[in-house]
Amino acid sequence: MKMSSRLAMGLGAGVLVAGGVLTGATASAGTAGTASTAGGSVVDAPNLANGQDVVRQSTSAVQLSTAGGAHTTVISESVPAGSWVLSANATLVSWGPSDYTRCMLYTGNTNIGGASTVVGNPGPGSAGTGTFVTTVSVHGAFTSTSPATISLRCGHDQDRAAGAAPYVDPQATLWAHRSEGLGQAKR
Known part of the structure; x- marks a missing residue:
């Protein structure tokens, strides 16, 4: 070829x-x-x-909530009915105390995939050893008989002061690939 x-x-x-x-x-x-x-x-x-692929990127930084356990929508998109395989990447940044930070894929309000990392300063008040910047990749799949809203949402575990919560860098990506159908791989 x-x-x-x-x-x-x-x-x-x-x-x-x-x-x-x-x-x-x-x-x-x-x-x-x-x-x-x-x-x-x-x-x-x-x-x-x-x-059919749908790819969206954020154009600006998305500040995560200061409340621990609250998830902020980074990117969302509507897709038609069908079977979809989702993939997302997000670069997390925090100059505050390190914290477990989690990014999840949703269809509507149903969590279909997630990834976690520790991001932030590993000094006093931190959740442990972390790094100031890290990238997470998240994958999931779903089938829907009606149009659905898909989203990438991120949050962290501990309450943080204003300016100490992590944020998501611009160009976080959400990729939805339409599939003929989802099922178990044949062996």
């Missing part, structure tokens, strides 16, 4: 490229097979035209 064919297949899979987004429908309009372009022909990957 030529380099240009592999590149086209990678782009068709909905890969984030240099801050931009290409979806399967964008890169492979039509059915699987060979498509003509101005630069020659490329080989489309099968079923990419049937997929």
